[in-house]
Amino acid sequence: MKMKGFAFLICCFFIAAFTGCYYDKANLVYPKAPACDTTNVRLSVELNNIMKANCFSCHGGTADQGAGIQLEDYATIQDFANTGILMSALIQDGSISPMPKGAAKLSDCDINKFDAWIKRGAPQN
Ligand code: HEC
Secondary structure, three states: OHHHHHHHHHHHHHHHHHHOOHHHOHHHHOOOOOOOOOOOOOHHHHHHHHHHHHOHHHHOOOOOOOOOOOOOOHHHHHHHHHOOHHHHHHHOOOOOOOOOOOOOOOOHHHHHHHHHHHHOOOOOO
16 A cells, blocks of 8 residues: 555656646747748749738839839849849848838848748749
8 A cells, every 4th residue: 555655656756747847848838939931932922922011012013103113023023133133122231222112121031031032043933
């Protein structure tokens, strides 16, 4: 009988030792914002969504506030991508008119997505 009680206590100790601290791990209870995923960035999906929210009001469809620059046209954005103009505008390095014009700079994650796509050759994907 005594041994059984002891074994029970040992069991309790191990259960507590291996499970007790789980909820104290802040990164498990409050996971950080997901890391910026720049693998497989597609012009037609991820970048299109960013530009829909930040660029096409001037540079898309029939918008006429973008100095005639139509970023929905692949050849146009490809050219700005490959000449470095697009990145200079987005990181706002001072050499090119900063974009999005009249609004806050894009988030680092959004800029990194453009960067990753350009480094992969700015494909029409
Ligand atoms: C409010 C309107 C507006 C928005 C929004 C806007 N642009 Fe522009 N963009 C312009 C205008 C106007 C120009 C012509 C240059 C100038 O006047 O600054 C321009 C120029 C550019 C150029 C060419 C720069 C050069 O000097 O050759 C690029 C590339 C560009 N925009 C990309 C973007 C991107 C990418 C976004 C979204 C992140 C964006 N723009 C958002 C109005 C806009």
